[in-house]
Amino acid sequence: MHEIDLNKIIDRCDLVNDINISNSKITYLKKKIRVEKINIDKNLSKLINKRSGKYISLLFEDVTDIDNRNNLVNVLTSELNELLNEKHLVGKSSLVVGLGNNLSTPDSLGPKTIDNIITTRHLFLTSKLDKNYSSVAKISPGVFASTGIESYDIIKGIIKEIHPNFLIIIDALSSTNIKNVNRIIQITDSGIDPGSGVGNERKELSKKSLGIETIAIGIPTVVNLHTIVRDLLKDYNVENVLKNDNNNYLVTPKEIDFVIEKLSFVLSKSINNALHKLTK
Amino acid sequence: MHEIDLNKIIDRCDLVNDINISNSKITYLKKKIRVEKINIDKNLSKLINKRSGKYISLLFEDVTDIDNRNNLVNVLTSELNELLNEKHLVGKSSLVVGLGNNLSTPDSLGPKTIDNIITTRHLFLTSKLDKNYSSVAKISPGVFASTGIESYDIIKGIIKEIHPNFLIIIDALSSTNIKNVNRIIQITDSGIDPGSGVGNERKELSKKSLGIETIAIGIPTVVNLHTIVRDLLKDYNVENVLKNDNNNYLVTPKEIDFVIEKLSFVLSKSINNALHKLTK
Amino acid sequence: MHEIDLNKIIDRCDLVNDINISNSKITYLKKKIRVEKINIDKNLSKLINKRSGKYISLLFEDVTDIDNRNNLVNVLTSELNELLNEKHLVGKSSLVVGLGNNLSTPDSLGPKTIDNIITTRHLFLTSKLDKNYSSVAKISPGVFASTGIESYDIIKGIIKEIHPNFLIIIDALSSTNIKNVNRIIQITDSGIDPGSGVGNERKELSKKSLGIETIAIGIPTVVNLHTIVRDLLKDYNVENVLKNDNNNYLVTPKEIDFVIEKLSFVLSKSINNALHKLTK
């Protein structure tokens, strides 16, 4: 009987929480939400195969509970405010991007969040708004397999035409741990690889590739089947029972449509709050 | 080390193909579609925990291929015609029902099929149509967790008001074998349990409970995670690695949105053909 | 030159506000919302061709303004509470019905409102909820031309199966006055004729026809083209310039999609408040 060679199965994971890191992490609890902050420097970046940058994770319980949800909006708004402040982006013009496929429930987090983002750029073009508002535009670029155009090309093209000061990108992520699904919001200034979680390599979306500050906000909504199976078997001396095509199967909670609706509400409300100072 | 007690994990499966039956099956190949027909009598019914009745299964390859898809429409139309003929339902009035949740991609097969069913009942109420058409009405009752009403109650209520001669019910099923997902159309006159595949027990929809002939057409679009895990482990003497909540996770192919679109096209086109004699 | 014979053009209107009534009306202003209450008795009913019963109209300004919108939610919640109280329906079980066509923007008010109604009937079937909640189920029956089934038959059928204590029916109305479009919420206990505003006669939905208290909540979202044309010409001695087919054209404000979203928010939030005592 052979050991499974775990190294042969290279897992893509979008979540820094999926990796055990001994590095110094800042951790605190705010309104029952656990906040973890870590900076991944170049050395660590190579070691764990995650882009270097700042990672803020909000760990929460069941978001279908209204109290949890309101707490989450409060904490996310406050963390976004802090990040925008740190990066001198308060009041600056932004483009909010919702990655993903509106027709596939677990992948619809980005487009569904975009639906409720309040845009103001068209109003700023003709008049002056209240100083609480900043100029916000938005786009859901769709998916490569449908449009035939990479998200990168659409976003890069729009940036060149309308020159926003920074990007906020929302995407559904994949996790290697089923316990993290729909339980973590990850904010990072290191950018994102569209579709990376589901194994489709695309041009990265980042400050480096796009030329402007890029804040990515993601929530894991799926796990690859082969990841779960490997994980379940890791303590046993069993042969590799993985079928190759397991890589093409996704695992989601049954009630995913209901949860996505609540998660997209949390993201759109918090982003609107942070960009427009709608609440203190 | 303990053996896994498979009996403790009671799998619900909607597909007769998931069960090994030695009984006499009629099997033939038509336009590359494998057709399997089996009658489950009362004795067998108890043995395998499937309702007694006639089961027709169409086994096919990738439905995103246009030739496969057209073949499938031809074979399904012809099998439906034969069944309607056998049951003396040709030209009789029908209610076509699409079970499932339009907001959850793998569960949206029923509602998406209903979108393209051609209804004529409203026209028959005021005038006489061409004899090729039969009176057809349709409904997507939604899901219990959303409407607060069981599909059974909605359908039973409508039947009492409009008195159709028979029902056609479309539903996404769950399989115990990932190889069957999106690869089998199962037609049966034995009725259906809404949501049974995903573990939510509901009042059965059948000739017995509803009082009229009930033809159920289903396609497996998901597998429960715990089924897959158990299946993968069945040849190994390993401990039960299943987490309880695995029962709440569904496994679907990544490209499910695209496949559901094609499958719902096949079902609606074939049903329209059979009910309205749109093609010979 | 002939006078236009206005009597030959029989307008259907859904709004009591479209008719000049000298009868005693109770009128007051609450948070900038004008509330008008009138009882139409049998005599008046014949005279003006409106069903007898209680009519409560809320007249408001632009609902896309957030302050107007919040005021409207407050006043509508309070009027609904008062009506439920008067009719001894507080805490009783209800079925909320959204009439109309989700695919046609001005007619989608009912289905869009239903999307956000909080249902509890399925929870009450298995457990006891907090006393603030009442048992609520919901349905969007679709439109006759699509389903082939009259809304009446679907609703009547469901009532017989699940026995709610009362109905709340939401529908987009038509007005004869373009100034009323998207500016009035009409609540009545006299029931509703589905599709009446757009000239499609259907079985009435009322306490009389359905057997249980029926509260209809409607908002005019369209005007028939021929009504507007006639109205514009009424002071001139011109020939009848109306084309017959003008009766098949509807007039809506350009920004109807945006307004419907806000109006359906107001209705669903107020109904949820009133049925579940979510706010005081």
Next chain:
Amino acid sequence: MHEIDLNKIIDRCDLVNDINISNSKITYLKKKIRVEKINIDKNLSKLINKRSGKYISLLFEDVTDIDNRNNLVNVLTSELNELLNEKHLVGKSSLVVGLGNNLSTPDSLGPKTIDNIITTRHLFLTSKLDKNYSSVAKISPGVFASTGIESYDIIKGIIKEIHPNFLIIIDALSSTNIKNVNRIIQITDSGIDPGSGVGNERKELSKKSLGIETIAIGIPTVVNLHTIVRDLLKDYNVENVLKNDNNNYLVTPKEIDFVIEKLSFVLSKSINNALHKLTK
């Protein structure tokens, strides 16, 4: 009593058929579809306030009839083939753009057509397709009031990144004649002004502004209310009865949702045929 000064009301119209032109027009009947071709040169362009270029109009009867619809697909495919051939665009790479608002039924023609456009650009990037296929990408840029970004900026940006050889742009138009609504397909190489029909001036989309051949395909789906009213009154010496805000009201046929579905089918099928030589 004053005459109405028609000149003071400048109507925007998108249809060349709305204008009486005595110039030489090529006209023929093909499968019951009337085809009209006209070249507008610079002089005529100034006179009638329409951009210069080639205009091909297909005039047809009720598209909800299946025979009319199939005829229309045949004729449109053939006219598109001829135009692509003339302009040496056969086999060249294209970007298909659907302008308009998916949430507003009469304005959803563009996005709904895009839904069914077959894209291949992503496949060409990794492999060689059958020579019948050309490289096709697609985008629905959404509307300015929602995204805060002009369609021009999105399209221009994408063109710069992916360099298609030509554009096909689909848009719902407005007409000044209610008889033309849903009865004409207009193809032109002169470009389009997004939202012009409904009075919102935007940057033009044309070969001149975008740098590549731009074929616009439009169908009138609305008429402005004030246009209809003025039209009805033009033979009478009556005062201007137009209210200013009539400019904000649109007139559509009642059954617009059903017609848009059929029209978008005709457009997507014909464009797919022409770009991919799917039928001869």
